[in-house]
Amino acid sequence: MPADLNDWMNKNNNKKPSFEPPKFEPPKFIKGGSGLALIIIGIIIVFGILFRPWIIVNEGEIGILATTGKFSKEPLYPGMHFYVPVIQKVIIVDTKVHMISYKRIQEAGTMPDRYGTIKVYPAINVLDARGLPITVELSVSYRINPDEAAYTIKTYGLNWEDKIINPIVRDVVRNVIGKYPAEDLPVKRNEIAMQIETQIRDTLNKIDHKPVIFESFQLRDIVLPENIRKQIERVQIAKQESERAKYEVLRAEQEAQKQAAIAQGKANAAKIEAQGKADAKLIEASAEAKANIIISKSLTNNLLKLKEIEVQGKFNEALKANPNAKIFLTPGGAVPNIWMNIDDKKKALSNGK
Structure with missing residues (x-):
C-alpha cells in the first residue's frame, strides 16, 4: 500500500466524529444531597x-x-x-352480639342480616321421656371473646359458631327435654327454659380460653305431637269444667250464707224492734202506774165528795137545758144516780100496752 495512502487513513481514523451524544447531569437539588430523601x-x-x-x-x-x-x-x-x-x-373479626334463631319456617324478615350477626337454623327435633318427637324453637345470643379472638380463629376457624354454639345448644336442648314427658312440657316451660340457659352458659364457660361470651336465651315454642296436644286440651277443658263447678258450688254456698245472714239480720232487727216496743210499753205502764199511785195517794174522801157534787151539779144543769136527754149513769157514793130520758120512758109504757 502506498505510503501516502496509509498516511491518509491514519489521519482519518484519528478524527473525532462530528456527532457526540449529550451528557446527562443530575439537577442541582440532587447534587446537594436532599434529592435522595x-x-x-x-x-x-x-x-x-x-x-x-x-x-x-x-x-x-x-x-x-x-x-x-x-x-x-x-x-x-x-x-x-x-x-x-x-x-x-x-x-x-366481628365482636358484636350474634344470634342463632332455630325456626320451623324461615319467615320474611328473619333472613340473616348483611353483617352475618343473625343466622336462622332449622328447629331442633328432640325426643321426650317416652320417645315421642318434640320440636323446639328458640334463640341464642352470644359474641366472641375479644381477648381470645386469635385463639378462637386459630382453633375453630372463621366458622367458629357452627363448631361451638350450634352443637352445644342442640345437645343441651336434647338432654333437658328428654327428661320430661310431653304432657309436662307446657306446664313446666319456665323451669325447662331456665335449665337450658344454665347448662348452655356452664358448658361454654368450661371450654378452654372461654372463646364465647354467652348473652341470652329465649325458648320461643315447644311443638307437641297432635295426639298429645289434643289430650292436653281435653285435660285442660276437664279441669276448667271442674273449676267452674267448684266455683258454682262456692257461689251457691256464699249466696245461701248471704241470704241466711240477711234473714238473721231481719230477725234480729224484728226482735230488737219488738223488744223496743215491749220495753216502751213497760216503761209507759210503769209510768202510768206510778202516776196512778201518786194520784191515788192524793185523793181523799172530802175531795171525792166535792168532785161528786161538782159532777152532779153539771148533770142537773144539763137536764135543765135538755129535758129529753138520754140515760146517764153517774157513780155517786154508795148509790149511783140514774137519769133517764122521759120521752123514752113514755114510749116504753105505751109499747107495753
Whole structure:
C-alpha cells in the first residue's frame, strides 16, 4: 500500500466524529444531597398506594395480625394499625352480639342480616321421656371473646359458631327435654327454659380460653305431637269444667250464707224492734202506774165528795137545758144516780100496752 495512502487513513481514523451524544447531569437539588430523601419519600408513597400497609379497625370489630401465617396473640383493637404487606395480613373479626334463631319456617324478615350477626337454623327435633318427637324453637345470643379472638380463629376457624354454639345448644336442648314427658312440657316451660340457659352458659364457660361470651336465651315454642296436644286440651277443658263447678258450688254456698245472714239480720232487727216496743210499753205502764199511785195517794174522801157534787151539779144543769136527754149513769157514793130520758120512758109504757 502506498505510503501516502496509509498516511491518509491514519489521519482519518484519528478524527473525532462530528456527532457526540449529550451528557446527562443530575439537577442541582440532587447534587446537594436532599434529592435522595425525596426519592425515598416518593418510593414510599408509590408503595403505600400500591400495597396500603395500614388498616382501620372499627368499633364492634377486632383485628388479628398474622405474620407469615402465625397469629399474634394480642388483638388489634379499634383504630389505625400498620403492617408489612406480603409478609403480614390482618383478619377482621366481628365482636358484636350474634344470634342463632332455630325456626320451623324461615319467615320474611328473619333472613340473616348483611353483617352475618343473625343466622336462622332449622328447629331442633328432640325426643321426650317416652320417645315421642318434640320440636323446639328458640334463640341464642352470644359474641366472641375479644381477648381470645386469635385463639378462637386459630382453633375453630372463621366458622367458629357452627363448631361451638350450634352443637352445644342442640345437645343441651336434647338432654333437658328428654327428661320430661310431653304432657309436662307446657306446664313446666319456665323451669325447662331456665335449665337450658344454665347448662348452655356452664358448658361454654368450661371450654378452654372461654372463646364465647354467652348473652341470652329465649325458648320461643315447644311443638307437641297432635295426639298429645289434643289430650292436653281435653285435660285442660276437664279441669276448667271442674273449676267452674267448684266455683258454682262456692257461689251457691256464699249466696245461701248471704241470704241466711240477711234473714238473721231481719230477725234480729224484728226482735230488737219488738223488744223496743215491749220495753216502751213497760216503761209507759210503769209510768202510768206510778202516776196512778201518786194520784191515788192524793185523793181523799172530802175531795171525792166535792168532785161528786161538782159532777152532779153539771148533770142537773144539763137536764135543765135538755129535758129529753138520754140515760146517764153517774157513780155517786154508795148509790149511783140514774137519769133517764122521759120521752123514752113514755114510749116504753105505751109499747107495753
